[in-house]
Amino acid sequence: MAKRLKICLINPRFEPSYWGFDYALPLYPGHVKCTMVTGALPHLASLTPDHEVYILDENVEAIDFAFLQTFDVVGVTGMNVQKYRMRAFL
Numbered sequence: 001m002a003k004r005l006k007i008c009l010i011n012p013r014f015e016p017s018y019w020g021f022d023y024a025l026p027l028y029p030g031h032v033k034c035t036m037v038t039g040a041l042p043h044l045a046s047l048t049p050d051h052e053v054y055i056l057d058e059n060v061e062a063i064d065f066a067f068l069q070t071f072d073v074v075g076v077t078g079m080n081v082q083k084y085r086m087r088a089f090l
Contacts, residue, residue: 005051008071009041012078012085013058040077058085 038057045053054071056063068074078086 002050005048005072006054006070007045007048007051007073007075008054008056008068009044009075009077010063010089011038011041011055011057011059012076012082012089014082015084038077044075 041055041057045055074089076086076089
């Protein structure tokens with residue numbers, strides 16, 4: 001039987017830009033932390049049912065780098081406007 005991997009998939013935070021909606025979020029009703037939800041991470045997680053997958057959106061919650069060390073695999077996705085933050089994970 002193959003080892004059950006512990007996988008973390010990360011959507012990095014947006015730098016202040018049009019795509020991050022930093023200035024628009026306070027105008028939204030309720031307690032909104034982000035408006036750009038990526039469907040790629042839940043889709044990828046659904047393709048790996050034999051493994052434990054944790055999805056982390058840095059636009060919603062802070063990253064605990066000590067916690068990341070407990071994973072076997074850490075994946076990062078994002079858009080071009082997130083490239084500097086994505087590179088910070090290298």
